[in-house]
Amino acid sequence: MEFQRRQAIYLQIGDYICENILMKKWKEGDKIPSIRELAVSIEVNPNTVMRTYSYLQDRGIIFNKRGIGYFVAENAYKNTRSLKKEGFINHDLPHLFKTMDLLNLSFNDLKLFYNKNKGVT
Amino acid sequence: MEFQRRQAIYLQIGDYICENILMKKWKEGDKIPSIRELAVSIEVNPNTVMRTYSYLQDRGIIFNKRGIGYFVAENAYKNTRSLKKEGFINHDLPHLFKTMDLLNLSFNDLKLFYNKNKGVT
Amino acid sequence: MEFQRRQAIYLQIGDYICENILMKKWKEGDKIPSIRELAVSIEVNPNTVMRTYSYLQDRGIIFNKRGIGYFVAENAYKNTRSLKKEGFINHDLPHLFKTMDLLNLSFNDLKLFYNKNKGVT
Amino acid sequence: MEFQRRQAIYLQIGDYICENILMKKWKEGDKIPSIRELAVSIEVNPNTVMRTYSYLQDRGIIFNKRGIGYFVAENAYKNTRSLKKEGFINHDLPHLFKTMDLLNLSFNDLKLFYNKNKGVT
DNA sequence: GTGGTCTAGACCACC
DNA sequence: GTGGTCTAGACCACA
Known part of the structure; x- marks a missing residue:
């Protein structure tokens, strides 16, 4: 994955996830990649992905099941x-x-x- | 002049100047306000305006006559x-x-x- | 590091870095000292080093990885x-x-x- | 006359005069152009030429006869x-x-x- | 930890 | 008067 200079990386990752949801590739209730998985696959520091996930969680787009992972929220x-x-x-x-x-x-x-x-x- | 948080002030000043040029308010060869003048009028530190001017000069939009001031460049x-x-x-x-x-x-x-x-x- | 009066300090720092590259002390892809590190070691204000780095980045000699630091560019x-x-x-x-x-x-x-x-x- | 950015204009004017002396175009005792004359002909502020002349006078290259003008000095x-x-x-x-x-x-x-x-x- | 931006204020050279 | 450089110090976003 390539990032632009003009925007924070964590937001660009957020956009990527939102796109998957808007395109209905990821549906409500689906499990999304773990922080580590995603971090490795897009070659980014896990902290950065973590920040994305927090950001999306705050906005009711994903939610976390402790010990299991992140999922697409109900009204995502x-x-x-x-x-x-x-x-x-x-x-x-x-x-x-x-x-x-x-x-x-x-x-x-x-x-x-x-x-x-x-x-x- | 009011500034947004989302973009560096010196770039917003740059946009402001570019707009004046695009709207033909400032024409090629015109002297633009001195660094200090502009800094005072928009209530910003002179260093910030200087940064704008350097930035625009690098891009061939304005140029400097030493000891005199900045002017709108030929192909601005x-x-x-x-x-x-x-x-x-x-x-x-x-x-x-x-x-x-x-x-x-x-x-x-x-x-x-x-x-x-x-x-x- | 000692500086001459005849040239801006940030340019002299730039020359110093270029010399290291020309002498192949610093090779392409190498991380160069962080702004603060270098500033301390040569007893100069961080802003001055920052200016050098921006200057060199504009000229394709170094580049920045966000949050990580500056690196010698590919064709440096x-x-x-x-x-x-x-x-x-x-x-x-x-x-x-x-x-x-x-x-x-x-x-x-x-x-x-x-x-x-x-x-x- | 065209000036470079890298050096003060008054020094570039000084160089020009020194060249004329070294090429023996202007010989010792010759009158050189008045400040105003030269300023007009090379499109420069008279103050700048004045500074050149002071600079050269300090170094024993030209001298001034009050009310008459500047002349190439004896050991110029x-x-x-x-x-x-x-x-x-x-x-x-x-x-x-x-x-x-x-x-x-x-x-x-x-x-x-x-x-x-x-x-x- | 990294860079980036901004302010305040100083000093200098030059025109 | 003009710009240019430098310092000191602060604050912020980002990785």
Whole structure:
């Protein structure tokens, strides 16, 4: 796994887990990798993964069974979605529109990028 | 001037200057405020402004005339725009579209947000 | 470590690091001293060392692993050498030859200085 | 006239004047350009030229006749030469040899550069 | 433990 | 007046 400089690693790991939940790869009740497992597989310090798990647990996305491991929480999908959506509306969109303004990009330009992106992917 | 916690102040000052250039408020060759001047007016330590100016100078957006001050560089508009646009296309947009996917938002949803935003502003 | 007045300390520290790389004392991938460590050992403010490290990182000579420290970059030797060589050929040598001209010194004179220098060292 | 960043402008102007003396373009007793004249012609603040002239006067290279202007001093050639030679031997040469060492350049390499330089010029 | 940012204040060289 | 460098010390996020 590769990390960007712009964001804390533990948050990027969090995003990765949230994506799996949003894509329904990991369903509610599923066991997720142990801290050590994940740490080894993505070559990161266990402390960092631990921090991710605490972060997600605080937000009701995963929960811990002592001695057994971490599991996807009951309302994980809903919680994850509302968390992401909030960030999307409050941060991503305003930033998007402001940048488009500064770069003199119209909504049509955005549509072109969108189609291009969809076509490529 | 108000600053957010999420980004270093010196970068936010940099953004502020870039915006002025992109909005053509400051044109190529114009003198920009001296380090001390700007520092006082936005209530920030001169060292912080200095850091911004060094940062922008490294990127060819402003340049220094010794003993006189800083000036908007020759290709500042072009450089700034291409810098911002690159970030927009390579980082912001992919992230945006990915998030929309995860949230099951269609392009029409985006259009709604856009219109709403334009209506409000 | 002793510093000269004629050049900024952070650049002299940079030269020191580059020399270690050119002399192959520090090889690619090696961890270099932490900012605080080096600062203490050469009796300089950590901010000054930090500045050196940022400077070298910008030039692809060292890189940072977050929370761990700075390391000699992959092409550090190559980059350092070409950086120094470029300065040598484009600045030092022209200046040298020009000065020799002005002082009416021949290449033989230079050879004498060279031999003398080698004999002393 | 173009100036480099690496050295104070007033010193670069000083070098320019010394060169004229060493090349015997300006001989002892000759009047040199007035501060204002020179300042205008090289597009520099008169204060800067003033500083150059003070600097050279202190070193016995030029002298001032009040109300008339500046003139090349009696032992200007000798003084200039010894000044430059001192710098050459104490600064330029040690730096040259050290850099050659670091870059693994032999004296033969230096000879090649020398011949190339002479050939081109 | 690591780096990164910021402040306050000083001093200097230069224009 | 301008920028540039350095110190001292603080605080924070991250691994």
